[in-house]
Amino acid sequence: MEKISRRFLVKGRVQGVGFRWFVVDAAQGLALAGWTRNLRDGSVEVLAQGERSAVEELRDVLAQGPRAARVDSVTWDDVEPDAAIQGFSVRH
Numbered sequence: 001m002e003k004i005s006r007r008f009l010v011k012g013r014v015q016g017v018g019f020r021w022f023v024v025d026a027a028q029g030l031a032l033a034g035w036t037r038n039l040r041d042g043s044v045e046v047l048a049q050g051e052r053s054a055v056e057e058l059r060d061v062l063a064q065g066p067r068a069a070r071v072d073s074v075t076w077d078d079v080e081p082d083a084a085i086q087g088f089s090v091r092h
Helices: 019-029 052-064
Strands: 003-013 033-038 044-051 070-078 088-090
Touching (some): 019 033, 019 088, 044 052
Parallel strands (some): 033 088
Antiparallel strands (some): 003 044, 003 070
């Protein structure tokens, strides 16, 4: 299985609606490592590392978001994996 690392940027009404905790729950369920954080412009950034299929499934989950969110767009870039990242967390 191929492992990848991808940085996602999620835009819309994604702050103040439990989005980061939604991401943590989904990522842990997919056995991904990484983190999520709010950005000053109102978007949410997600770094996810793991099996390609799981990272791609997370992309689909991000596009849906939790019930209270409204996702307008999800963009991504492949990035170099960081072996130091373990588990999945919220960054502040």
